[in-house]
Amino acid sequence: MGDTSGAYRILVVDDEPDLEPLVLQRMRRSIRSGQYQFVFAQNGVEALQKLEQDQGIDMVLSDINMPQMDGLSLLDHIPDVAPDTRSVIISAYGDMKNIRAAMNRGAFDFVTKPLDFDDLRVTIERTLNNLTAWREAESSRQRLVAIENELDVASKMQQSILPTGFPTTDEYEVFGSMTPAREVGGDFFDIFQLDNGKIGLAIADVSGKGVPAALFMMASRTLLKGSAIGLNDPGKVLREVNDLLYDDNEAMMFVTMLYGVYDPETRILTYANGGHNLPIIVHDDGSSSVIPSTNGVALGILSGGEYEQHSITCAPGDTLVFYTDGVTEAIDNEEEEFGMERLQETFKWGPEDCREAVLSILDAVSDFAGNAPQFDDITCLALKIK
Numbered sequence: 001m002g003d004t005s006g007a008y009r010i011l012v013v014d015d016e017p018d019l020e021p022l023v024l025q026r027m028r029r030s031i032r033s034g035q036y037q038f039v040f041a042q043n044g045v046e047a048l049q050k051l052e053q054d055q056g057i058d059m060v061l062s063d064i065n066m067p068q069m070d071g072l073s074l075l076d077h078i079p080d081v082a083p084d085t086r087s088v089i090i091s092a093y094g095d096m097k098n099i100r101a102a103m104n105r106g107a108f109d110f111v112t113k114p115l116d117f118d119d120l121r122v123t124i125e126r127t128l129n130n131l132t133a134w135r136e137a138e139s140s141r142q143r144l145v146a147i148e149n150e151l152d153v154a155s156k157m158q159q160s161i162l163p164t165g166f167p168t169t170d171e172y173e174v175f176g177s178m179t180p181a182r183e184v185g186g187d188f189f190d191i192f193q194l195d196n197g198k199i200g201l202a203i204a205d206v207s208g209k210g211v212p213a214a215l216f217m218m219a220s221r222t223l224l225k226g227s228a229i230g231l232n233d234p235g236k237v238l239r240e241v242n243d244l245l246y247d248d249n250e251a252m253m254f255v256t257m258l259y260g261v262y263d264p265e266t267r268i269l270t271y272a273n274g275g276h277n278l279p280i281i282v283h284d285d286g287s288s289s290v291i292p293s294t295n296g297v298a299l300g301i302l303s304g305g306e307y308e309q310h311s312i313t314c315a316p317g318d319t320l321v322f323y324t325d326g327v328t329e330a331i332d333n334e335e336e337e338f339g340m341e342r343l344q345e346t347f348k349w350g351p352e353d354c355r356e357a358v359l360s361i362l363d364a365v366s367d368f369a370g371n372a373p374q375f376d377d378i379t380c381l382a383l384k385i386k
Contacts, residue, residue, distance in 0.1 A: 007037045008128050009054070013047040013062035013074065014040075014090065026117045036124070044069025044077070051082040059127055060087045061111075064098045072098065075105040086131045088123055090115070094195065096230045103226025104244075110229075122165060130218075133160035137214075157214040161221055163191050167199065169386075171264035174201070175354040176381035179326075179362060186213035186255070187324050187377035188221055192228065197264060200228045203276065203322040203381050204257040207298075216253045220245065220299070224259065234259045234272035235309035238296060242274065242307070245300035254300040258322060262314075267385060269320065272309040274299045277325055282357065284317035286349040290340070291320075317350055319357050320383040326376035330365045333372045338365055354382035 012023055020040045030036045039057065041047040043066045051057055060078060064071035071089055078087055089102040093112040102110065108127050111120050133156045159178070166174045176189045186206025194200050202224055206217045220241065227240045237259055245255070258279065260271030271291070275298035282288040296307035314320065323343070330338040346364045351357035358380045365378055 007034050008058045009037045009039060009056050010059045010061055010124065011039045011041060011047060011050060011054075011057045013042075013044065013060060013066070013071070015042045015063065015066045022115075027121075030121075043067050044071065044074035047074055048077055048081055051078065051085075055082070057082060057085060058131060059124070060085055061090065061124075062087065063090045064095070064102065065092075072101055072105060075102060075107060079106065084135070086127045088127055096195075100226050100230030103222060103229070107226075108222070109225075126161075126164070130157075130160045133157045157218065161190075161218060162188060167191065167193070169264065171386055172199070172262065173354050173384045173386065174199070174382065175358050176203075176379075177358050177362060178377055178379040181326065181374045181377050186217035187326065187379040188217050189322070189379060189381040190221055190225065191381075192225060194229065194261060199262050199264075200259065201262060201322065201381060201383060202228075202257060202259045203324060203379065204255050205276065205324045205326075205377075205379075206255045207253050208251075212251060212253065216251070216255065216300075220255045220257070224257070228259070232261075233309060234261055234270055235294075235296075235307040238272045238274050238299065238307040239305065242299040242305050243303055246303045249300050254298040256298045262383060267314045267316075268311050269314060269383075270309055270311040272296060272307040274307060277323055277328065279320055279322045280344060281312070281314070282319040282321060282347045282350055283315070284350040286347045288344045288347055314385045316385055318385045319351055319354060320385075321357055321361070322381040322383075323361065324377060324379040326374065326378040327361060327365055327380065329376065330369050330374055330378065331372055332369055335372075338368050342368065351382075351384070354384040357382040357384070 023038055041050050045068045062071040062074055075087055086108045089107045089110045091099050091112055099110050109123050111123055137157055162178055174191055178187050189203045192200045206213045223241045223244050227237045231237045256276040257274045258276040260269050262269045273294045274296045278290045278293055280288045280290050291312055292310050294308040294310050297305055328338055328340055346360050361380050
């Protein structure tokens with residue numbers, strides 16, 4: 001935390017005079033409990049002055065459209081004056097061009113106007129959790145004496161960006177889980193709301209181990225979200241993320257990623273795949289099948305790659321199960337792999353909900369592996385069609 005009182009300090013940058021009293025009123029419990037302190041500025045110029053004067057600010061919550069200096073320009077300057085902060089931008093709903101630009105300039109996340117304070121609280125908590133993990137990583141790197149310490153730091157960074165809340169509507173529900181292996185890799189999954197009630201679903205696996213994999217994972221997740229809110233087609237999203245990762249990839253790492261957009265109105269899932277395991281679709285009677293394949297290599301390897309996309313129509317009661325190779329390649333003491341057949345046999349009947357679907361897989365893998373050490377994260381994400 002940035003100051004000795006123990007409260008996180010958040011700089012709110014917006015030229016609307018009504019925002020300051022609204023924030024102080026709606027966040028009063030967190031302020032009174034000593035969890036957060038709020039500082040306010042009316043434009044980017046004033047915000048930079050406050051950041052230079054107050055080195056204890058942990059997070060910047062900034063509007064995009066402001067006089068003198070807008071939010072996008074402010075994002076460009078923040079690393080120079082306050083590199084040890086996280087930024088979240090506020091934008092009008094539907095202003096996808098500016099939101100995408102902000103994410104690509106380093107914004108960690110975004111919220112839309114009019115402000116939903118429940119969503120704002122979740123975003124603030126997630127942002128500050130990530131900042132805390134990052135600061136611990138920076139501090140720990142100076143004291144690492146063994147690879148186990150570095151893997152512990154990487155695990156905390158990995159867990160800090162995973163969703164902690166899962167959407168449930170009358171049309172669908174979502175649940176995901178990641179169980180880290182003894183050697184931490186770079187699995188992640190994410191869920192985000194899109195235009196017209198659609199939802200974006202992603203699952204990915206970064207090459208490598210330790211802190212470098214965790215950092216590459218965080219970059220991949222940020223670029224994915226920034227691209228997803230600006231582009232409607234999953235194939236175009238993966239192509240843009242691939243090119244951005246390739247342009248700044250001195251370590252020659254890569255990430256397999258599957259990204260899909262589900263439309264609850266039509267029950268259509270449109271998806272593209274960058275070298276990742278294909279999901280399965282489980283029906284009410286427990287039967288299941290692998291969804292059709294699309295062409296696309298892992299992201300970060302080649303520039304200008306094309307990613308085909310495909311659409312499937314789901315039926316009420318279907319459950320889509322996304323997973324990483326830590327599931328199918330889990331081994332027992334005889335070094336036999338769990339495999340696709342056992343994965344599909346997990347469902348003798350359709351799961352009641354997506355939490356049950358995910359936990360059934362994790363339990364099946366755990367029972368199969370016994371006490372055999374695993375070398376990859378075990379990650380699942382499920383979408384249940386109601």
